[in-house]
Amino acid sequence: MTPPTDSRRGFLGRAIALLAGGTALLAPAVWGSIAFLNPLRLKGRSGGFRRLASLDQLPEDGTPLRLTILDERTDAWTRYPIDAVGAVFVRRTGKDRVEALQVTCPHLGCSIVYQAAPGGGAFLCPCHQAHFDLNGKRIDLPSQSPRDMDALEVEIRNRNEVWVKYQTFASGTAKKIATS
Amino acid sequence: MLHWLNDRTGCCDAWRRRADAPLPGGAGWWKTLPAAVLFVFCVQAITGFFLWTYYSPGAQSAWESVYYLQSEVAGGWLLRAAHHYAGQTLPVLVGLYLIKQVFSGTYRRTYEAVFWITLLMALCTLGLLLTGDLLAWSQNSYAATQVRVKFLTLLPGVGEGLYRIAVGGPAFGNLTLTRFLALHVGLLSGGMALLLILHGVFLRRADHNLLPSPFGRGAGGEGKGTKAPEPALTLTLSQRERGLSTFWPDQAWRNALVWLGILAVILLLALMHGTEGPDRGIKLGSPADLDPAHYYAAARPEWIFRGLYQFAQYFPGLWTVIPIFVIPGVLLAVFLLMPWFGKNVVGHFFNLLLTAFLVSAVAVLSYLSYMHDAQDPAYSAALKEEDNLAERVIQLARAKGIPPTGALTLLRNDPLTQGRRVFQQHCAACHTGAGVPAVDATAPNLTGFASRPWLAGLLDPQKIRSADYFGYKDSPFKGGRMVGHVMELLSDLDDDEKEDLKKLIMALSAEARLPAQRNIDARDAKDIEAGRKLIAEGEFGCTDCHRFHGKGQRVGPELTGYGSTEWITAITGNPASKRFYGARNDRMPAYAETDDETKNLLRNHDLEMTAEWLRGEWFRPKK
Numbered sequence: 001m002t003p004p005t006d007s008r009r010g011f012l013g014r015a016i017a018l019l020a021g022g023t024a025l026l027a028p029a030v031w032g033s034i035a036f037l038n039p040l041r042l043k044g045r046s047g048g049f050r051r052l053a054s055l056d057q058l059p060e061d062g063t064p065l066r067l068t069i070l071d072e073r074t075d076a077w078t079r080y081p082i083d084a085v086g087a088v089f090v091r092r093t094g095k096d097r098v099e100a101l102q103v104t105c106p107h108l109g110c111s112i113v114y115q116a117a118p119g120g121g122a123f124l125c126p127c128h129q130a131h132f133d134l135n136g137k138r139i140d141l142p143s144q145s146p147r148d149m150d151a152l153e154v155e156i157r158n159r160n161e162v163w164v165k166y167q168t169f170a171s172g173t174a175k176k177i178a179t180s
Numbered sequence: 181m182l183h184w185l186n187d188r189t190g191c192c193d194a195w196r197r198r199a200d201a202p203l204p205g206g207a208g209w210w211k212t213l214p215a216a217v218l219f220v221f222c223v224q225a226i227t228g229f230f231l232w233t234y235y236s237p238g239a240q241s242a243w244e245s246v247y248y249l250q251s252e253v254a255g256g257w258l259l260r261a262a263h264h265y266a267g268q269t270l271p272v273l274v275g276l277y278l279i280k281q282v283f284s285g286t287y288r289r290t291y292e293a294v295f296w297i298t299l300l301m302a303l304c305t306l307g308l309l310l311t312g313d314l315l316a317w318s319q320n321s322y323a324a325t326q327v328r329v330k331f332l333t334l335l336p337g338v339g340e341g342l343y344r345i346a347v348g349g350p351a352f353g354n355l356t357l358t359r360f361l362a363l364h365v366g367l368l369s370g371g372m373a374l375l376l377i378l379h380g381v382f383l384r385r386a387d388h389n390l391l392p393s394p395f396g397r398g399a400g401g402e403g404k405g406t407k408a409p410e411p412a413l414t415l416t417l418s419q420r421e422r423g424l425s426t427f428w429p430d431q432a433w434r435n436a437l438v439w440l441g442i443l444a445v446i447l448l449l450a451l452m453h454g455t456e457g458p459d460r461g462i463k464l465g466s467p468a469d470l471d472p473a474h475y476y477a478a479a480r481p482e483w484i485f486r487g488l489y490q491f492a493q494y495f496p497g498l499w500t501v502i503p504i505f506v507i508p509g510v511l512l513a514v515f516l517l518m519p520w521f522g523k524n525v526v527g528h529f530f531n532l533l534l535t536a537f538l539v540s541a542v543a544v545l546s547y548l549s550y551m552h553d554a555q556d557p558a559y560s561a562a563l564k565e566e567d568n569l570a571e572r573v574i575q576l577a578r579a580k581g582i583p584p585t586g587a588l589t590l591l592r593n594d595p596l597t598q599g600r601r602v603f604q605q606h607c608a609a610c611h612t613g614a615g616v617p618a619v620d621a622t623a624p625n626l627t628g629f630a631s632r633p634w635l636a637g638l639l640d641p642q643k644i645r646s647a648d649y650f651g652y653k654d655s656p657f658k659g660g661r662m663v664g665h666v667m668e669l670l671s672d673l674d675d676d677e678k679e680d681l682k683k684l685i686m687a688l689s690a691e692a693r694l695p696a697q698r699n700i701d702a703r704d705a706k707d708i709e710a711g712r713k714l715i716a717e718g719e720f721g722c723t724d725c726h727r728f729h730g731k732g733q734r735v736g737p738e739l740t741g742y743g744s745t746e747w748i749t750a751i752t753g754n755p756a757s758k759r760f761y762g763a764r765n766d767r768m769p770a771y772a773e774t775d776d777e778t779k780n781l782l783r784n785h786d787l788e789m790t791a792e793w794l795r796g797e798w799f800r801p802k803k
């Protein structure tokens with residue numbers, strides 16, 4: 001049997017050793033982690049509406065054009081004054097109606113390609129072979145893609161200008177969640 | 181001296197204890213596996229360190245630094261290849277070791293801790309492969325890693341956040357490389373080293389527990405807290421007498437031979453593609469291109485993940501989370517519990533069956549995946565294209581050096597690469613051009629545009645109405661003025677007129693200053709001069725409709741500088757401008773309608789690249 005004073009001292013000592021030692025070790029880990037988690041605060045750049053093309057540039061038969069979104073791009077410390085930041089498919093659906101689709105696949109973010117075919121083309125994602133029709137609807141259900149292609153807002157201004165609100169969306173979800 | 185060292189550090193004692201510790205079950209070849217893992221890890225640490233001395237993580241410097249190592253540094257390519265192949269060997273060896281433990285039953289008492297450590301080592305080596313793959317920053321490594329990391333977004337709620345943490349921001353870039361490098365050489369390599377040390381300690385302890393006293397604590401004797409007596413050094417002789425083999429040298433020589441064997445295999449693999457040329461060692465693909473328009477469609481994971489890759493294809497959409505996270509997670513848990521299952525015969529049998537099943541499933545799935553790719557023409561086409569790109573960028577880097585903006589700039593400024601791409605994406609819907617066939621030919625064939633033979637065809641009454649010129653599908657020009665003019669005026673020419681027409685063609689073609697015609701243009705300077713006059717004021721009536729060096733009407737396209745880079749860039753920028761077709765323009769889009777590049781369909785630079793590509797004007801290395 002150890003005397004009570006001893007055991008109290010022993011307890012205190014152990015507690016101090018664990019607490020003080022633990023705190024000392026934890027502190028650098030915590031502030032390191034805060035820096036490490038910084039990317040969570042960064043947001044993708046949202047460009048708002050931009051003029052992409054004029055109406056008469058778009059083929060009347062509804063063939064989609066793949067248009068590159070040129071914008072300033074920042075990669076951590078590097079700034080590209082003008083660079084390709086994304087792309088959209090734009091196509092005519094009527095005399096003065098235009099539809100725009102994000103090229104990024106809603107599954108895992110590969111770039112969807114348009115496959116032209118004499119009878120009328122379709123969209124295909126080369127990564128896991130998700131197929132979409134010209135309206136961006138999935139065709140080969142059950143599809144690899146959790147949702148249809150992401151439609152973007154389009155406005156026709158001054159009768160001939162096609163303006164598109166370029167946005168990116170979270171991949172891997174059935175819901176369309178804007179990430180920029 | 182040695183005595184003194186031993187006295188202070190105990191190193192000799194420790195070595196003797198290790199060397200003379202008897203091995204339960206004796207020495208054997210299967211027992212070389214952990215030593216083999218240790219060896220390959222050492223190879224990785226050594227080669228990795230030297231690679232690191234050349235490596236520069238960064239979107240404009242990662243590929244470039246690897247390229248430099250690969251092509252400029254003596255033996256650099258071999259270093260990189262050795263690191264690559266040893267890296268592939270490591271998970272194989274760890275996997276074999278794991279399987280060996282299951283099949284020989286040594287994952288159970290008293291080896292549980294050894295088994296768990298091996299499992300962690302397996303995870304660690306896979307992590308090393310995954311992070312190492314990206315560092316070369318080639319098109320394949322970027323694209324494959326991109327999809328792989330995107331799997332994280334499938335996790336509900338936390339996915340997007342995890343993705344950002346892994347990537348270092350909303351998208352791949354500089355910070356992805358710094359992070360992956362830190363994980364690769366810091367966390368995972370350090371972790372692996374720690375695991376190897378723990379493995380050694382635990383293995384010795386487990387052996388020790390099994391050995392009969394006085395060497396150990398008696399068969400299966402898990403002494404509760406009582407420290408077993410250290411085997412005395414003097415026991416060596418009697419161990420031998422009793423037929424127990426010891427680590428030194430019975431196991432050690434086997435280990436050493438296996439090490440040599442592995443080294444030979446790694447070297448053979450590294451030398452497989454010879455010691456010369458860009459293919460030597462392990463090939464470096466083209467630099468990672470983050471432009472979504474240049475997405476690499478043939479990105480595939482390393483062979484070891486092929487089975488999983490194929491398996492994931494059977495789960496559509498959001499279900500992908502099952503093969504990627506749920507099933508591997510469950511399997512990991514099952515494996516962690518295996519020592520506990522294995523306590524009775526049924527459990528052990530289950531463990532054996534599961535392991536055998538997994539190994540064969542992975543083998544079959546990998547085979548299916550490779551078979552699928554082998555039969556997929558789109559895949560082979562993308563591979564071929566990537567090969568060409570890699571070859572081209574190295575050719576350019578060699579000749580011109582890499583600019584501060586990185587090697588990708590070389591490709592962006594290369595008509596052969598960029599011009600062809602733009603043509604493929606934007607022009608080939610209607611036009612055929614230099615080996616790129618039109619999807620649906622509804623415009624003239626531009627192969628050899630503005631060259632003498634091309635113009636000779638255009639001005640030939642037999643050909644102008646063919647599909648290659650103005651006779652394409654739905655052409656409004658088929659019955660147009662130009663066609664009428666050619667049919668009427670250029671049929672039934674006499675010999676003199678034929679000569680004149682030839683000179684006219686030479687002169688018009690000379691406007692383009694095509695690189696391929698440089699010599700003949702210089703040779704025919706006189707005829708070209710005569711031809712110019714014929715265009716400007718001759719019988720053929722060109723200037724009735726076309727502008728030519730300040731003369732003539734603006735009805736058809738201008739002929740001054742016809743086919744030059746400036747001319748092509750201008751007509752593709754806006755074909756419906758007064759200088760060209762005006763209102764008569766048939767469906768050709770205006771690719772640079774405004775002065776603000778961000779509002780145009782294409783950047784001016786891309787139009788230039790396309791023009792130069794059409795003109796066959798690009799860098800060719802001297803033989």
Ligand code: FES
Pocket residue numbers: 105106107108109110125126127128129130144145
């Ligand atoms: S990323 Fe498009 S199908 Fe998987």
